[in-house]
């Protein structure tokens with residue numbers, strides 16, 4: 001996954017904050033608090049990091065779902081081959 005290197009709007013560098021932001025939010029800290037403690041106060045920068053997190057979660061969900069779906073499809077075909 002590509003971390004945001006810079007804020008899309010104001011160009012402030014954010015790449016060095018990404019790992020900590022991701023780690024702390026995934027261990028249960030609220031994104032709002034993590035952003036404030038990292039010194040990210042501008043709304044554009046907060047939005048850039050937040051939307052990246054949401055995006056990563058969406059992609060992860062999709063890839064889990066896709067893997068699950070492939071498993072179901074494979075199982076279906078295996079069962080039908082055996083029955084034939």
Ligand SMILES: [Zn+2]
Pocket residue numbers: 007008009010011012042043044045046
């Ligand atoms: Zn910004």
